[in-house]
Amino acid sequence: xxxxxxxxxVEDVTKQFDGVRAVDGxxxxxxxxxxxxxxxxxxxxxxxxxxxxxxxxxxxxxxxLYGGSGVSDGPSGELxxxxxxxxxxxxxxxEDRRVGETLLYLAGLHGMDARRARxxxxxxxxxxxxxxxxxxxxKELSKGMQQKVQFIAAVLHxxxxxxxxxxxxxxxxxxxxxxxxxxxxxxxxxxxVLLSAHQMNLVESLCDRVFLIHKGRRVLYGDLxxxxxxxxxxxxxxxxxxxxxxxxxxxxxxxxxxAKILSLDAEGAELLLPKDVxxxxxxxxxxxxxxxxxxxxxxxxxxxxxxxxxxxxxxxRRL
Amino acid sequence: MILERLGxxxxxxxxxxxxxxxxxxxxQFLFLTVLFPLLLLGSTLxxxxxxxxxxxxxxxxxxxxxxxxxxxxxxxWVEGEWxxxxxxxxxxxxxxxxxxxxxxxxxxxxxxxxxxxxxxKQSRVVERVxxxxxxxxxxxxxxxxxxxxxxxxxxxxxxxGLTFLVVIGPYWEFPTWPLLGLLFSYLPWEKLLxxxxxxxxxxxxxxxxxxxMGSTMTDVFSGQQTQSLIVVLPAVLPLSFFPLxxxxxxxxxxxxxxxxxxxxPGAMMLRLALTDVPLGEVLTSLGVLLFSTVLxxxxxxxxxxIGILMYGKSLSLREIWRWTRG
Numbered sequence: 001x002x003x004x005x006x007x008x009x010v011e012d013v014t015k016q017f018d019g020v021r022a023v024d025g026x027x028x029x030x031x032x033x034x035x036x037x038x039x040x041x042x043x044x045x046x047x048x049x050x051x052x053x054x055x056x057x058x059x060x061x062x063x064x065l066y067g068g069s070g071v072s073d074g075p076s077g078e079l080x081x082x083x084x085x086x087x088x089x090x091x092x093x094x095e096d097r098r099v100g101e102t103l104l105y106l107a108g109l110h111g112m113d114a115r116r117a118r119x120x121x122x123x124x125x126x127x128x129x130x131x132x133x134x135x136x137x138x139k140e141l142s143k144g145m146q147q148k149v150q151f152i153a154a155v156l157h158x159x160x161x162x163x164x165x166x167x168x169x170x171x172x173x174x175x176x177x178x179x180x181x182x183x184x185x186x187x188x189x190x191x192x193v194l195l196s197a198h199q200m201n202l203v204e205s206l207c208d209r210v211f212l213i214h215k216g217r218r219v220l221y222g223d224l225x226x227x228x229x230x231x232x233x234x235x236x237x238x239x240x241x242x243x244x245x246x247x248x249x250x251x252x253x254x255x256x257x258x259a260k261i262l263s264l265d266a267e268g269a270e271l272l273l274p275k276d277v278x279x280x281x282x283x284x285x286x287x288x289x290x291x292x293x294x295x296x297x298x299x300x301x302x303x304x305x306x307x308x309x310x311x312x313x314x315x316x317r318r319l
Numbered sequence: 320m321i322l323e324r325l326g327x328x329x330x331x332x333x334x335x336x337x338x339x340x341x342x343x344x345x346x347q348f349l350f351l352t353v354l355f356p357l358l359l360l361g362s363t364l365x366x367x368x369x370x371x372x373x374x375x376x377x378x379x380x381x382x383x384x385x386x387x388x389x390x391x392x393x394x395x396w397v398e399g400e401w402x403x404x405x406x407x408x409x410x411x412x413x414x415x416x417x418x419x420x421x422x423x424x425x426x427x428x429x430x431x432x433x434x435x436x437x438x439x440k441q442s443r444v445v446e447r448v449x450x451x452x453x454x455x456x457x458x459x460x461x462x463x464x465x466x467x468x469x470x471x472x473x474x475x476x477x478x479x480g481l482t483f484l485v486v487i488g489p490y491w492e493f494p495t496w497p498l499l500g501l502l503f504s505y506l507p508w509e510k511l512l513x514x515x516x517x518x519x520x521x522x523x524x525x526x527x528x529x530x531x532m533g534s535t536m537t538d539v540f541s542g543q544q545t546q547s548l549i550v551v552l553p554a555v556l557p558l559s560f561f562p563l564x565x566x567x568x569x570x571x572x573x574x575x576x577x578x579x580x581x582x583x584p585g586a587m588m589l590r591l592a593l594t595d596v597p598l599g600e601v602l603t604s605l606g607v608l609l610f611s612t613v614l615x616x617x618x619x620x621x622x623x624x625i626g627i628l629m630y631g632k633s634l635s636l637r638e639i640w641r642w643t644r645g
Binding site for chain 1: 334
């Protein structure tokens with residue numbers, strides 16, 4: 001990977017609060033133009049990491065490099081704030097101020113001149129059906145509208161890197177879809193997006209690469225398809241009619257193959273196939289051992305790569 | 320440019336402009352600024368006229384058309400009634416008035432900074448802003464904005480007061496213009512210049528302190544409870560002991576207050592207004608004030624940086640103490 005394609009480099013970064021390591025030896029890089037997901041449950045250290053990337057916190061140790069070179073030895077606070085956009089998790093804007101002037105002020109702080117900021121603000125508000133709210137005070141807007149305005153405030157100044165901390169939290173489903181589309185749009189416009197989320201299923205389709213974090217530490221990192229391939233697990237979902245006791249069925253499955261039973265009752269089951277059991281083998285086993293002499297009528301079956309969330313849960317369990 | 324050498328630049332001005340214009344356009348602020356002095360003047364006037372019926376006669380007892388005529392008329396009267404020379408009385412009055420105005424500006428602006436920081440923290444907007452600038456730039460912008468607002472407010476009060484005098488004066492045949500001319504000719508410039516220094520440092524001290532305290536609080540309510548302690552105490556301490564000073568300009572209380580950093584500006588301005596303070600004491604107090612202000616600005620920056628992103632709890636003094644050493 002050529003150095004110029006790396007926009008942000010996080011190197012062995014650690015931060016502790018009151019003796020607790022919120023972020024512990026984390027390293028990753030974000031490449032130009034990609035949508036990078038920083039994923040993990042609440043309290044995993046995502047926000048702390050993001051605040052360090054933005055120079056709001058200083059790491060206790062480690063470095064954060066922007067642009068691949070140049071800032072190598074400086075404190076991370078020296079990041080080019082003009083070229084970064086930020087949507088914090090805890091978000092709010094000036095309640096008593098007007099939507100338009102607020103957007104212009106924030107874009108101005110990032111160094112964008114007022115005329116250009118105004119043009120862009122109008123385009124964005126138009127795009128999100130908020131055109132007529134330009135001269136209105138923020139407190140007159142509904143919560144959903146305010147969230148859109150906050151999103152605009154993060155991207156108005158045409159940043160090179162947009163950092164979105166939990167962009168989907170507090171959104172209703174239609175808004176989640178809208179935000180997914182908006183974020184894809186940013187990447188199409190050439191911005192690099194770093195987003196954090198705890199709803200892994202929601203962002204799985206969005207991210208090119210991901211960093212999964214748990215208790216401040218790396219769990220998984222890399223290309224999303226690659227991660228799924230490397231983990232090689234399969235999820236088997238079956239619907240069936242079982243006339244015998246399901247406890248008996250459970251025992252037989254456990255005896256026949258090393259699949260992990262996620263759920264099982266008289267009507268269906270969900271299993272997790274480990275990497276070393278190919279789908280073909282499992283099907284064979286199913287037909288020969290389980291269905292043969294047992295009262296099991298199979299109605300539906302699917303064998304799929306697991307969701308990112310499933311992989312995460314499995315990996316964390318094994319830690 | 321001084322600001323840039325302190326690591327502050329264009330963005331500080333942008334913050335200052337945003338806060339300044341935003342507050343200036345706030346209806347509540349305008350209402351207070353214009354109506355407050357009018358109400359005060361009106362009620363004072365009514366009281367004075369009701370309580371002292373002879374006042375109107377004594378006011379027009381000095382029919383003068385020029386400051387010089389007025390001075391000639393006033394000099395024997397002042398010496399007879401008050402036992403002091405006219406020039407001493409006038410310069411003490413003027414300096415005292417300026418000292419009061421400056422102290423009020425410190426008081427109001429410090430409170431503004433405190434409430435603004437708390438509101439900004441409460442609305443969560445601060446984290447978004449910190450992605451664009453440093454905490455230092457943010458605090459500096461706010462301190463500049465509210466300092467300027469305080470001065471504008473004071474200027475409006477003075478202007479309202481003078482307009483009032485000019486409008487009302489003729490109805491009483493009161494020598495408004497000669498009096499203003501006389502006051503102007505006795506302006507104690509050196510003292511006022513010195514006041515400006517005390518004011519600037521004192522305000523910087525209080526405002527930094529306010530910003531730091533605001534950043535550790537969770538809501539405006541807890542702000543109001545403590546703000547009296549934070550902002551009012553240092554500015555009001557010298558004011559509340561004022562009778563002591565007017566009785567005895569050398570009183571020990573003021574000697575002490577002159578070395579307690581938060582109350583140095585108030586104590587020294589009032590002392591300077593009433594008496595001549597030895598140069599050595601002036602310089603020492605300035606030194607102490609300068610040193611403690613620099614210290615406070617640094618400390619405040621540290622506290623602000625950590626406090627402003629701690630949501631959901633107000634911080635104990637102990638925790639604050641721990642950070643500042645960290």
